[in-house]
Amino acid sequence: MKVWKIRVIHGPNLNLLGVREPGVYGSTTLDGINQQLQCLADDEKVEIDFFQSNSEGALIDYIHQAYREEVDGLLINPGGYTHTSIALRDAISGVSIPAIEVHLSNVHARESFRHMSYIAPVCVGQICGFGAVGYQMALQGLLNCLRG
Numbered sequence: 398m399k400v401w402k403i404r405v406i407h408g409p410n411l412n413l414l415g416v417r418e419p420g421v422y423g424s425t426t427l428d429g430i431n432q433q434l435q436c437l438a439d440d441e442k443v444e445i446d447f448f449q450s451n452s453e454g455a456l457i458d459y460i461h462q463a464y465r466e467e468v469d470g471l472l473i474n475p476g477g478y479t480h481t482s483i484a485l486r487d488a489i490s491g492v493s494i495p496a497i498e499v500h501l502s503n504v505h506a507r508e509s510f511r512h513m514s515y516i517a518p519v520c521v522g523q524i525c526g527f528g529a530v531g532y533q534m535a536l537q538g539l540l541n542c543l544r545g
Contacts, residue, residue, distance in 0.1 A: 401543055402444045403443055403444065403468070403471070403472065403536065404472070405434060406475075407447070408451075409451040414430070430532050443536075456478070461492065469495070470497075470539045472499055472535045473496055474499045474500060479500070479516050480513055485516065486518075489516065495539065496539075498522070499532055499535045502525065503525050505525070505526075521538075
């Protein structure tokens with residue numbers, strides 16, 4: 398049985414989860430989200446690693462590293478870079494690793510500038526609006542894609 402290698406990438410300000418606008422982003426901390434994903438990954442026999450940075454360049458470097466390590470899939474919450482970073486979009490596109498974009502809030506029901514994603518067109522899917530459980534939904538969706 399293949400052991401899938403998945404990388405979870407958390408963008409800017411996600412290190413403040415549980416503190417930052419809990420009415421929008423919920424009360425689950427980033428560590429809580431990662432622990433929930435780790436439990437699911439263990440059940441699914443998936444190798445999973447987590448990375449968070451507030452720096453666009455560090456996120457891009459981590460995506461490039463995933464390519465060199467022959468990672469099978471990415472879950473990414475690009476945070477505010479969703480709406481601004483062509484460089485992050487190009488990194489995902491350039492490595493050709495299946496990715497799913499995740500957002501805690503429903504970005505399409507918020508301010509108009511959040512409706513446009515540079516990242517979504519280079520991903521196999523986007524999950525938003527389900528809070529912390531959206532990450533688990535994204536992992537299940539990614540595994541379904543990988544398993545064919």
